Amino acid sequence: MITISAAFAEPESIVSERKSAQPLAFRAFRDTLFGPSETETGGKRLAKAAVEARHVTKAFGDGPERVLALDNVSVEIRENEFFTLLGPSGCGKTTLLRLIAGFDHPTNGSILLNGEDISHLPPFKRPVNTVFQSxxxxxHMSVADNIGFGLEMQGKPKAEVAKAVDDMLRLVRMEELKNRKTSQISGGQQQRVALARALAPHPKVLLLDEPLSALDLKLRKEMQIELKRLQNETGITFVFVTHDQEEALTMSDRIAVMSAGHILQVGSPREIYDRPSERFVANFIGDTNLMEVEVVSVSNGRARLRFASGAETEADMPEGMSEAKSVTVVVRPEHAQLAGTGDNGVLSGQLENVVYFGTDTHYHVRLDEGVLFTVRAQNVRGGAEERQPGARTDIVFSELAVQVLRD
Amino acid sequence: MAEADAQTTGHTSTGRADGRAAALPNLTRRDEVRRKWLLVAPALVVLALAASGPLLIVLVYSFLTPGNYGGVVWEFSGEAWFKVVFHRDIFDDTLGFADAHLSIFWRSVKLSFLTTVLAFIFGFPTAYFIATRPEKYRGLWLFLITIPFWTNLLIRTFAIMEVIRADGVINQILLGLGVIEQPIQMLATDFAILLGMTYVYLPLMVLPLYASMEKLDFRLVEAAYDLYATRFQALKRVIIPTVKPGIIAGSILVFVPSLGAYVTPRVLGGGKHLMLGNLIELQFGQGRNWPLGAALSITLLLIVMVALLTYIRTTGNSEGGHG
Known part of the structure; x- marks a missing residue:
């Protein structure tokens, strides 16, 4: 939570390194496993919906104990996408996943798979597989029997199952543990077996229910990279559920942020992080500075905003809010700087606290209007001189750093 | 942050280990062995006095000569063991198999086996039903299962008799509805014994089955469904193998007492359809042949042991035996 930028820079860079190192070999491997993917042979990525939820409501219980786990949720998950449902526990993300898997059925609305309504099909009739949290x-079965179970249930011939199991074991790098019982392997290895088992029947969509939450930090990082690699190699649509924002940011193509049975915002990790549309999204992902500002004027969706300090800036106004007199804006700590000498500050205040984190330093500034504002600065050798708490300071940030929330 | 976490947990765990080592006095191996024997001693004493002792007496009696008015004469004889299997004609001394005994053995094994199967067929869905109820209602359902134990076995058996006898409830209803013209003879048949024993021993199947099903992780069942297993396949490939210890325990708890059942076959079998328990009782009572009764008892014991060993051999070797 503290060092998002550093934390997600690392695994991503490793992933891209691997991708660039042997893309052809990986592609060939995937093609032998799953056949060339349609979107690739088509020459470009098609943004077709693999899974679609249409006005889905799911209620549990009756009468006064009735709880709405999902409240009129609509979302489209594209083919070949790594899609993440992100939210705190109890937000409905696992419920949505279970509706897609078929363990539960929607109270209202429908679930579509490749455009076909599957809302009322049982799980064993859906070409969708799940990696369970546990x-x-x-x-009572060996690693190999676990992995082959799905294909066996589909009635595939023994030889084909055996071959697929071997391929899967190679894919998750577990060849040597083939005949072990699942109780005799470690948590990380169980995780790989669970993945291989769910991938073996070549599902259209792979559902992952917080699969990394039981692993320790180091293993979790490894598995994040591993999952990303598997998704690249198999070209299967992944729907990933997590409450860990860092995990979501590093792995996803797109993220849906959920809260209290609603999807608040859907977008790429960058959109979600840089352009949060709601207060909850801004708060849930990363550290934020929230400020109430006055709206001076609005024209063509652009608003002129005035801070309590008197400084003015321009920002995009969310739709339907042109009437607002005041709005809340977000400025990420790393998008602001302490003003050097000669800069014209946007905000000013007194430096209250300086926290050194190694890679960066956090400056907590008490603004003149009383709000605490955090500035995060990357540490560089021979950088600016150390600031002392108690000093007066100005804060600068560009117009681009200001994001207006829809309230 | 993670490093800090690892360190703290590392500290606590070492601290705990130290604490435990300090709490235990330094025991030598001999002390430890003595301690173990002292702990099991009470159970061993009870077993020796109440199980092994009487068993030994029965074994000795089976090799003695029957007394004229019951009891035994202290004179060695293999006659009782001979009579368990063979029959000597009283007029011409020709040897033959003791058909009566063998058919009773066979009936006992057959009815006990069928009782076990029926108890499983009825007990499995029941246990599954209870295990899938919300936790707060499970206690109530289990309580209902145990209610029959509150009434004496004899009374329950007579109650069944009332239900199935010629002018009993079932026949009265069927006659009244005009489904049958003559009452169906149910009492004093193998069917009656089977019905009674299944009823009596059903809870002994349900309880261990429930115990292992309650521990069953139903996410495994969901995983099976997710991997294209139909309901039947999930039952066969996932549920049954995982609850196998419960199935084994339940089967033993039903089969063993069924084999030696006495009251149920006596009341519902009407004295015509004997089982091993009745045959043994006969020898100690009217038959006045205690050694034969003793030999039959030992035979029963052997049948049970052989059956159990075969059962455990055949089920233990396949997947999930140790559950």
Missing amino acids: YALFP
């Missing part, structure tokens, strides 16, 4: 490996 892995749910069959304890």
Whole structure:
């Protein structure tokens, strides 16, 4: 939470390194496993919906105990996408996943798979597989039997199942543990078996229910990279559920932020982080500075805003808010700087606290209007001189750093 | 942050280990062994006095000569063991198999096996039903299962008799509806014994089945469905293998007492359809042949042991035996 930028820079760079190192080999491997993917042979990525939820409501219980786990949720998940449902526990993300898997059925609305309504199909009739939070490996079967279970249930011939199991074991790098019982392997290995088991039947969509939450930090980082690699190699649509914003930012193509049974915002990690549309999204992902500002004027969707300090800036106004007299804006700590000498500050205040984090330093500034504002600065050798708490300081940020929230 | 976490947990765990080591006095191996024996001693004493002792007496009696008015004469004889299987004609001394005994053995094994199967067929869905109820209602359902234990076995058996006898409830209803013209003879048949024993021993199947099903992780079942298993396949490939310890325990708890059942076959079998328990009782009572009764008892014991060993051999070797 503290060092988002540093934390997600690392695994991503490793992923891209690997991709660039042997893209052809990986593609060939994927093609032998799953056949060339349609979107690739088509020459460009098609933004077709793999999974679609249409006005889905799910209620549990009756009468006064009735709880709405999902309240009129609509979302489109594209083909070949790594799509993440992100939110705190109880926000409905797992419920939505279970509706897609077929363990539960929507109270209202429908779930579509490749345009076909599957709302009332049982799980065993849906070309969708799940990686469970607890892995749910069959304890009485070997690793290989677990992985082959889905294909066996589909009635595939023995030889084909055996071959697919070997391919899967190679894909998750577990060849040597083939005949172990699942109780005899470590948590990280169980995780890989669970993945292989769900991937073996070549599902259209792979659902992952907080699959990394039981792993320790180091293993979790490894598995994040591993998952991304698997998604690249298999070209299967991944729907990933997590409450860990860092995980979501590093792995996803797109993220849906959920809260209290609603989807608040859907977008790429960058959009979600840089352009949060709601207070909840801004707060849930990363650190934020929230400020009430006055709206001076609005024209063509651009607003002139005035800070309490008197400084003015321009920002995009969310739709339907042109009447607002005051709005809340977000400025990310790393998008602002302490003003050097000669800069014209946007805000000014007194430096209250300086926290050194190694890679960066956080400056907590008490603004003159009383609000605490955090500025994060990357540490560089031979950089600016150390600031002392108690000093007066100005804060600068560009217009681009200001994001207006829809309230 | 993670490093800090690792360090703290590292500290606590070492601290705990130290604490435990300090709490235990330094025991030598001999002390430890003595301690273990002292702990199991009470159970061993009870077992020796109440199980092994009487068993030994029964074994010795089976090799003695029957007394004229019951009891035994202290004179060695293999006659009782001979009579368990063979029959000597009283007029011409020709040897033959003791058909009566063998058919009773066979009936006992057959009815006990069928009782076990029926108890499983009825007990499995029941246990599954209870295990899938919300937790707060499970206690109530289990309580209902145990209610029959509150009434004496004899009374429950007579109650069944009332239901199935010629002018009993079932026949009265069927006659009244005009479904049948003559009452169906149910009492004093194998069917009656089977019905009674299934009823009596059903809870002994349900309880261990429930115990293992309650521990069943239903996410495994969801995982099976997710991997294209139909409901039947999920049952066969996931549920049954995982609850196998419960199935084994339940089957043993039903099969073993069924084999030695006495009251149920006596009341519902009407004295014509004997089972091993009745045959043994006969030898100690009217038959006045205690050694034969003793030999039959030991035979029963052997049948049970052989059956159990075969059962455990065949089920234990396949997947999930150790559950």
